[in-house]
Amino acid sequence: MADKDLQVREKQEVQTQAETTRNIPVYIPAVDIYETQDALKLVADMPGVSPENVDIDLRDDQLTIRGTVTLEGEGETMLLREYGVGDYFRQFTLGRVIDQSKIEAAMKNGVLTLTLPKVDKAKPRKVEVKIA
């Protein structure tokens, strides 16, 4: 993986059902989701969002991630604009039963990492096979 050249991914704008109050675009963050034995982990790229501006909501099995960017550069004249600046929004329906009280979120360098622990009954149980 290390010798691969990074390819550019154009940011995709969200076609939201609900309109937002801020008059700036809303983008879909790129996300990795993987499952370990005890938890689901979600990693989302949200550059420009500071840790206090992330909003995570889990209702039933609907997970909503929202990130609000801090706008800067007012008073500057744009010379070249290759990427758009805007908020982030994405929703997932979780197939697993998550222990909501134990969700952990960490935000570092514009990357959100969510750890969603599975409830006990969703964890795989080892079933011993007895030899008759």
Add this chain to the structure above:
Amino acid sequence: MALLRWSDQADLFRPFEEMEREMDRLRREMDRLFAGFRGIRPLRMGVFPLLNVSEDKDNLYVRAELPGIQASDLDISVEGDTLTLRGERKSHEAEENVSYHRREREFGRFRRSLTLPTRIDVDKVEAVFQNGILKITLPKAEEVRPKQIAVKTV
């Protein structure tokens, strides 16, 4: 050949005049498009990362979105009028025994150069990396900064 009155002949050329006008308009549109960014032309090696460039009276600002990159994995250099960004986004070391549901995030190396539109003071270039956004501040060279000239009254 039938004789044509002068006025009829003018009609004959009308479609060509229209075409010429259209061509003129197109040429102007193209000129406007290419002149739009005051001669900033990125030298595209690999296209990542995308850059936003802006300026104010004293500085040029170059911003790039680089989420998940360590500041120590970034290499920024300015040589003459060329700004070069190099770096690598390392894949996150996931625990053992994981199964992926989604993989959208990209990893790898990148390198990008940009030709700057004005002379800058190379010694005073600063870079800040915050919340996954790299912001490079390039102070304009003294000779290209706008100068205020006081008008004396005699």
